[in-house]
Amino acid sequence: MLEMPNIVQDESRHSVPPAVEAVEYLDVRFNGTLHKPSVSKGEPSPELDAAWNSIIFNMKPLQISSETLAKLGKDKRPSLTRLPGEYGGEYLVSMEITHHLHCLNMLRKYLDYDYYKATDVAMQADPVSYRMHLGTPHHCVDILRQQLLCNADTGFITYDWVKGKDIPFPDFNTWHKCKNIDKIVAWNHQHEVRIPYGRLARTEGVVDLEETP
Secondary structure (H helix, E strand, O other), X not given: OOOOOOOOOOOHHHOOOOXXXXXXXXXXXXXXXXXXXXXXXXXXXXXXXXXXXXXXXXXXXXXEXXXXXXXXXXXXXXXXXXXXXXXXXXXXXXXHHHXXXXXXXXXXXXXXXHHHHHHOHHHHHOHHHHHHHHOOOOHHHHHHHHHHHHOOOOOOOEEEOOOOOOXXXXXXXOEEEEEOHXXXXXXXXXXXXXXXXXXXXXXXXXXXXXXXX
């Protein structure tokens, strides 16, 4: 029989300062019931899109110093994007959660492709880029795969006998120790960089990469 050791692991080392200030943990029970309503699932609608966009589009870019850049394991290569001096002059970054949710949102929309092909302005404006994310080379699928494996959930799923079913049915309504996303969004909003459209341009000394990283 497996025993549950009383071990508390310090997760703060996985967040680079100053973003570690945004990390707070909550006990959350996942909504894993197949037909239980949720604001984030269901038939496509403006309300469903608004629920997803409430996080994705509310987390704007940030800027970090050279010292923080080094903690990311990045060298100061001349292709890195820096902000204009009047906006801080530091390195442009965004939280990875925004990319992960963006990818998952694109996959969600692809499940209802006909609906979003007729209603999604971004999909209509650049269908080639959209398909590149989801088709070849399966960028979004592989990014999410890597993220899931990196944070492999070692929690347990129990099973119940259910009337009319010949095999035990999994109970996906499991408890988790989750980062408080509301606090993360609020911290991001507090430190975000707002640059007027057209003001983000190559700064002096930039040397372009030959291909995308």
